[in-house]
Amino acid sequence: MGKWLCLVILAGIMCLTAAEMCPVRPVNCAELKELGMATEDGEYDLYPPILNGEAVFIYCHNMTGTPVEYLTLLNYNGGNHPNLGNKNCNGEGVSPIPANSGSSSFSKIRVDITTMEVDGADYTFAETTGKPIPWGQAADCYSIHYGGNKSPCGIKGLSVIDTTDTGLMLDPSITWQKTGWNGFAEVTKSTTGQTISLLCGGWCGGCKATGPLKLIVTTTDLITASPTSCMDVKENDFWAEDGDYVLFPDSLGDQGSTFYCHNMATAPQEYVPLSVPNTGQHPNIGNRNCNGETTSPKPELSGSSSFTKIRVHIKNMDVDRTDYTFATTTGKPVPYGEASDCYSIHYGGNKSSCGMKGDFTIDTTGMDFVIDPTLTWSAFGWNPFEEVNKTSNGRIVSLHCGGWCGGCRPDSLLTLSLA
Incomplete structure (x- = not known):
């Protein structure tokens, strides 16, 4: 037969000669198992056809049974629906529906490897309390946002999406819509689009994506020269600690100002340092x-309260008047x-x-x-x-x-x- 051999098809790749190395590119965890390339749960390179040959690092779960795919998250991803209510901003109490309160913190998210769509309600690798919060959603039962206008006492439903350093990001065309009764939604994205903050709520209400939460390959890991938020700071430097940073919020145009970035290890938040304490009694x-x-x-x-820093929502610079993180009370x-x-x-x-x-x-x-x-x-x-x-x-x-x-x-x- 000479040097030409019969065609060998492995995982969709044709090898034409004995001298050629035949690259094996499994498209999912089941195929990885069938090829005898892995028998244990762990991280592996997969090549989903929808990503046009791009390799992605995926965690294969349940390899002794029916394998399923998960993306390992390197930063905090989660949400909180607190048991708080302040219907007309006249004083905090408990939520009108305490059973809706809860939280979720995801270390991995379930991915349909064929479509690269995320199942946000899979909590296999999530720590939860109360009623779990799906990945990519935010909600509360805190206040009424009359006429679609954000209430003076703000929103308490918060979720963070962060795919930094995974090689993947949510499709930037994805949008979120408010849900529930008299809801309000604020969606803030980092410059690279790998970190998204959802601040959403109502009486009761919140926000969710208008379509599937689809992942795509990150085109580049950009360094943001003029960070607009503490999320940008974290994306520039994963090890960035809580402290003062110069930010350039879109709401301030090209003007930079010093903000205190808090909670940098999980869900970064912006605070404005006060030169003198602001107090009330x-x-x-x-x-x-x-x-x-x-x-x-x-x-x-x-x-009484004495504030040394005040929490601001960086998108429009409004103050969260009931955040007492940096207040003596x-x-x-x-x-x-x-x-x-x-x-x-x-x-x-x-x-x-x-x-x-x-x-x-x-x-x-x-x-x-x-x-x-x-x-x-x-x-x-x-x-x-x-x-x-x-x-x-x-x-x-x-x-x-x-x-x-x-x-x-x-x-x-x-x-x-x-x-």
């Missing part, structure tokens, strides 16, 4: 008709930019003779930012009264508000703008 005193001070009629509402924490008390009755909208004791001071002295100068505050509660004073440069906003019980809070999102 709701004292445990009452003087209903200004005829002598006693304790508050509702001592359980009393408390006593009693019931006072939300950022809000003042209240249970001190006195302000009959007919007229300030009582003994005034208010609830206060909060916003102070952005020495920072790149000020509170949006168009922001206004409104009184809430029973027979309340408010006083809002701003310095001419907008750096300091002093709130003196109260009622029986009552106070004042922002009319809309508390957003930072460049000074």
